[in-house]
Amino acid sequence: MNETKLNGKTPNITQENINKLMELFPEVATEGKVDIEKLQQLLGEYAEDKPERYNFTWNGKSRALRISQTPSTGTLRPCKDESEQWDTTQNLYIEGDNLEVLKLLQKSYHGKVKMIYIDPPYNTGGDFVYKDDFKDNIKNYKEITGQVDGEGKNLSTNAETSGRYHTDWLNMLYPRLRLARNLLSDDGVIFISIDDHEVDNLKKVLAEIFGEMNFICQFVWAAGRKNDSKLVSISHEYMLCYSKSKSCLTESSTLWREKKLGLDEIYSVYNKLKNKYNHDYNAIQNELKMWFKSLPPNHPAKNHSHYSSVDKRGIYFPDNISWPGGGGPKYEVLHPNTGKPVKIPSRGWMFSSYARMKELIDDDRVHFGADENSVPCTKSYLKDRETSAPYSVFYKDGRASTKRLMSLMGGKVFDNPKDEEIIKSLIEFTGTSEGIVLDFFSGSATTAHSVMQFNAEDEGNRKFIMVQLPEPCDEKSEAFKAGYKNIAEIGKERIRRAGKKIKEEHGDAAENLDIGFKVLKLDNSNIRRWNPDPDDLQTSLEDHLENFVAGRNELDVVYEIMLKYGLDLTYPVEEYEVAGQKVYAIGFGMLMICLGNQITTKVAEGILNLVKKLEPESARVVCRDNGFASDSEKTNVKEIFNLGGIEEFISI
């Protein structure tokens, strides 16, 4: 059994990356450090060592890189009161600066997120761009959001006249994107909304972080004319999309497909005709053709009117049977009714042998004309072609989503929300019906709305993680007057209202829809750091004997331990009473926590019995370091856990 002592920091990501590098190139390890020259030699011609090389850089880039690598000293404190369906929900709403939050999520959600959508500030000259503080970012966060003395720092906007206009924005986004990439699964993708102000810079940064080869598309959203432009009325913006690993995406045929429009109508007509004509495929086919002809030119089903032949397998389109490019075989094929050789395509048959052609004819997969004078065709069935690759352009009036949000919230509480229908389409492209969708600039929580809406429509089981700064609302704003003190409050209320509305609209079909969310809030670690005060060492020492920061409750500590051990924050946390002490069982016994002050061998035996009952694959136990009745009691407890097969015993 391992014995570990827990501190108040997140994992050291740089160290973990170095370990991976050393696994790949053990020769470069010299006393725990990396021998760069050796690595260069090993990489040979693949190492770029010229001083003048293709490179995108700006003032502060290396500092921003270091910021992304320093562990967080923060934690996420659960807030049951503001959550919905706390015990059952799989969704998270996290309030905090997203840099710290992304660091805290590194262990629990590494490689687990299927899709990230973000809509960061576009840096249009009037945006607030968060400034990180290298020394104490949690204190900085509390000051910015007015959690210290109730006085928020003035949220200055990043003005275009500032000498560091692009630099400030890049320094903000770069470390966040680096951390975000770690959370994506191998087949995961990220979409980032942006406009002309920063699209070029963003594309370069993304190419560096994700690799040029993982670029998928620069989607365009034509959202309608804006009347604020001097020369050209810019009526579009972009959504840049990169994958974690493009090769993983291309291997799967279900990803990056969207359902063709108009198919529901075609199937509904076809099913009626099948009932009417039973197996008379000619009659079905004739009436289907007439229906296609009767459609107005802009009807979406009209695009599929070539699918108007019918056989026992369904609706099909007689497709080309010739050898692509020409030079194919020209063997003889007899017409099934006339018995005479049919016309051979000028490029030859697409099947290299007559035997293969015969097999397909016998299986009724070749479509013959009325007689031997026309070239036969292969059959392409509609059911096999229901999806197509998505278009790179969205045409959708940007004002519609603002109006919908206003009507949902009863007023204009948020400017320029994104369109939940468009985000839904992005989720659809990724083929995600189960995975986690993350938005760490969540604003009014449009992404959460899209996830719930999509789940209701296709009975999916996607989960969301929203991250939002409790950015104070301007006192003159409609939101403030409506009672919202900060944007996180708007986001949470939007999810509540949208969830309720979606449930009402979908009735029984949405019975099991998860419209809840667990609220967690960023704060400094619950575990005290050794910070001796030279003026009052006695008090410092006494304080330090108490392991936890004053004012924190046990559940705060439980969630911090879950973060440190990389457990999913939506795992169930059950409470038990064991020999007079409260014991928490997380994830059905995989982690047992006792933070009581009277931990005895009786408590240890009780915990072991619980573990046996819950039957986790393996179990860890965490106890409060100064919670043991005596030193010898601690030694005995350790022995009980050791003999009882507990994998790790941790004291904090």
Ligand SMILES: C[S@@+](CC[C@H](N)C(=O)[O-])C[C@H]1O[C@@H](n2cnc3c(N)ncnc32)[C@H](O)[C@@H]1O
């Ligand atoms: C453009 S808005 C997103 C709007 C959102 N897509 C919607 O449809 O409502 C960007 C949001 O990111 C938030 N934000 C800015 N800096 C942040 C940070 N460091 N951490 C978390 N959120 C931040 C802002 O408060 C703002 O609400």
